[in-house]
Amino acid sequence: MEDARSLFEKMPSKDSASFNVMIAGYMDTGNLVEAHRLFDSMPSRDVRTWNLMLLGFVKSGDIEYAEEFFTKMPEKNVASWAIMIDGHMKSSNLGLARQLFDQMPSRNLVSWSIMIGGYVRNGEPHMALEMYECFKEQGIKPDDTFILGIISACSQLGILEIAESMVHDSLDVVWGALLAACRARCNVELGEIAASELFEIEPSNSGLASDTDDCRMEISLELDCNI
The missing domain is CATH 1.25.40.10 (Tetratricopeptide repeat domain)
Structure with a gap:
C-alpha cells in the first residue's frame, strides 16, 4: 500500500x-x-x-x-x-x-438471498422458508445462490420436496447440493434423480454412484438398529 x-x-x-x-x-x-x-x-x-x-x-x-x-x-x-x-x-x-x-x-435478489442465507446459517430454516414464500410473490427469478439457500433450509427441516421443485435446470452446483442434502436425509429416491442429472453433466464423476450407495447403506443401518 x-x-x-x-x-x-x-x-x-x-x-x-x-x-x-x-x-x-x-x-x-x-x-x-x-x-x-x-x-x-x-x-x-x-x-x-x-x-x-x-x-x-x-x-x-x-x-x-x-x-x-x-x-x-x-x-x-x-x-x-x-x-x-x-x-x-x-x-x-x-x-x-x-x-x-x-x-x-x-429489494433485489441479493437482499432476499442474504436474508434467507442468514436465517439458514443461524439455524432458523423455518424463517428462511417463510421468507421464500414472500419472495415468490415478487416475480424475481432466483439464481443458484438463492436456490442453494432454500435447499439448505429444506435439508435442515427434512422437506426436500420443496427443493426438488425449485431445480428447473441441470446445474451441477444445484444438483450437487441437492444430492448432499439427500444423503444427509437418506432420501434415496430423490438422491438418485440428483445423481442421474449430475452424471449427465459430469459423466466422468465416479463418486456419484458411491454417494447414492452410501445413502442406501445408511438407510439399511438405520432400519437394522430399529429392529
Missing part, C-alpha cells in the same frame, strides 16, 4: 474513483484508521465511497459503529442496505436484520 499511496499523492488531480481505490485497498489490508482518514479528507464522496467504508466496518466485526455510520449516510442504495443486513445476520442480530430488510425502499 505504501507504493500505491506514494503514486496517489503524486497525482495532479484526484477524483472520487481514485480515492475509492485507495480506500478499498486500505480496507482490504485491515487498515481502517487510514481508510477513515482518507475518507475524511475527500472533498466530495459518492455512495460507492460510503459503501466501501460501511463494508470495511462490517467485515471488521464492529457492527455497532457500522450501524452508526449507516445512519449518517446521505444517500443509500440497495448495496448499502444489503451490506448492513448481512452484517447483522453474521452477528446473529436477526431481528435488526429483518427490521432493516422491511425498511428497504426496494
